[in-house]
Amino acid sequence: MPCAADSARHFARQHEGLEAQLHAHLLDVVGGDFTQAEQHLRQWRTHLARHIEVEEQELLPQLPEGARWSARVYGQEHERIALLADEYGERLAQVLANPPATETERRHAALWLIDAAHALRHVLDHHHQREHTALALELPEALQERVWREHGLAQELEHQGRR
Numbered sequence: 001m002p003c004a005a006d007s008a009r010h011f012a013r014q015h016e017g018l019e020a021q022l023h024a025h026l027l028d029v030v031g032g033d034f035t036q037a038e039q040h041l042r043q044w045r046t047h048l049a050r051h052i053e054v055e056e057q058e059l060l061p062q063l064p065e066g067a068r069w070s071a072r073v074y075g076q077e078h079e080r081i082a083l084l085a086d087e088y089g090e091r092l093a094q095v096l097a098n099p100p101a102t103e104t105e106r107r108h109a110a111l112w113l114i115d116a117a118h119a120l121r122h123v124l125d126h127h128h129q130r131e132h133t134a135l136a137l138e139l140p141e142a143l144q145e146r147v148w149r150e151h152g153l154a155q156e157l158e159h160q161g162r163r
């Protein structure tokens, strides 16, 4: 019988990838490189949108009767995450439209972004925990494995196409 950590490994790997991209973006923000930060944020946002799409189209419809949380609960959290991500992206766009002229302004801009990122990361973390401790344990392992593998291959092909 697989333990809970084993059952959640496919979701955990996906979420770690997303977290690493957001982390790379935040390092740019802390370093004051807002142009690079915008590129990393765009990559993360695209990946996040695909991730949510895969869950909503291929995984949540397979939730069994009597699941701990309904698909609607996950869907509402996805909407909240997308909203916070868009609001955060708007802050970054404002910084880029009016770039800080001094070191002090740069530090203020970085802190203003990090304040908004805090709420976003909190909601993401909570949502990932819910998926690891409920959704991942309630969906068939073979389904999770297949769906995330196909998603990974699609991403790889797209990445190669961009070069």
Ligand SMILES: [Fe+2]
Binding pocket: 052, 055, 074, 078, 127, 131
């Ligand atoms: Fe999700």
Ligand SMILES: [Fe+2]
Binding pocket: 011, 015, 051, 055, 128, 131
């Ligand atoms: Fe997820």
